[in-house]
Amino acid sequence: MGLFKKFFNQTRKPDGFLGNLMLNRMNIGHAKLSDWGMSNFPEIAPEKIAELGCGGGRNAAALLKKYPGAKLTAADYSPLSVEQTRKYNAKYITDGRCEVIEASVADLPLQSGAFDLATAFETIYFWPGLEACFREVYKILKPGGVFCVVNESDGADETSLKFEKIIDGMRTYKPERIQESLKAAGFTEIKIIHHDSKPWITVLAIK
Numbered sequence: 001m002g003l004f005k006k007f008f009n010q011t012r013k014p015d016g017f018l019g020n021l022m023l024n025r026m027n028i029g030h031a032k033l034s035d036w037g038m039s040n041f042p043e044i045a046p047e048k049i050a051e052l053g054c055g056g057g058r059n060a061a062a063l064l065k066k067y068p069g070a071k072l073t074a075a076d077y078s079p080l081s082v083e084q085t086r087k088y089n090a091k092y093i094t095d096g097r098c099e100v101i102e103a104s105v106a107d108l109p110l111q112s113g114a115f116d117l118a119t120a121f122e123t124i125y126f127w128p129g130l131e132a133c134f135r136e137v138y139k140i141l142k143p144g145g146v147f148c149v150v151n152e153s154d155g156a157d158e159t160s161l162k163f164e165k166i167i168d169g170m171r172t173y174k175p176e177r178i179q180e181s182l183k184a185a186g187f188t189e190i191k192i193i194h195h196d197s198k199p200w201i202t203v204l205a206i207k
Contacts, residue, residue, distance in 0.1 A: 004141045011140070013078045013126075013166055023056035023084050030152070033200055034059050034121050038066060039149030040193045040202040046070045046116035048138060052105050053123030055081055057088030060100075061117075063119065064092050070117075071096070075103045075137040105133045110140045117196065118147045125153075125170045130178070134185035147187065149178065159197035178203055 014023050046067055051060045054074035064072055072092070074085050082102045091099035103109050105120075106128050118137050127133040137147050153160035155174035164170050173181075175192045182190050187205040194201055 005145075011126075011170070014080045014084075016080070022194065024080060025057045027056040027058035027088070030055075030122055031058065031151050034062060034150060036195065036200060037148070037202045038062065040204070041066075041117075041148055042146060042204065044117065044146060046146075048115045048117075049073070050108075050110060050115045050118040050137075052108075052118060052120045052137065053126075054100065055121070055123070057081075057085030057100075059064065059119070059121050060085055060089050060098060064089070064097055067117075070177045072098050073115075074098065075105070075108065075110075075164045077102065077104045079199065105136055106127075108140055112139050113142050115140050116142055116145050118145070119150070120148070121150045122152055124149055124151065124178070125172055130173070130181035131184045134181055134187070138186045138207055143207055145207045147182075147205040147207070149201075149205075151201050151203075152197040152199070154194065154201050160199070173204065175201055 032206045051074040139176040153172045155172045189206040191204045
């Protein structure tokens, strides 16, 4: 495997030196996408947030700034991502507002019906079965809780389709496919927002 492919395969489950480089790249390179996605979130005041696939931890910090009354649990199945998210959010952890756990979205060790908001930034491409994982998210949300998915790809842009061939296990999804899987998981009220000029999408689903 060439260095280029090795580096971009760190997107899936960062590890080691290249994984650290990738996490730093994610924190910087995805900031505008993430902030745009958050600008589409509904007007809510969540008390408990689950940030799923937390990567390098930047979005966890942004969510805690956006919702100053909230506590957040960040989860990732990469031990390196957990380590980096803890470093990035050390102050929030010390203040008792953030905890970071190693876990797979396929089997979330979180309390059922406990969260007002769940987020997934640039991560569902790697989830092992959308419907099953969406059911896990549905399970941890309170009635009326919101699940927000933010993707750089709408499943049709050439750049992301190219990366599907480079990154093992990556799969982009069109909005219709995401909506179908959310409905199958139990979500009923779903809204899809497209960026004006980029293939970015925000998907909002209410339990």
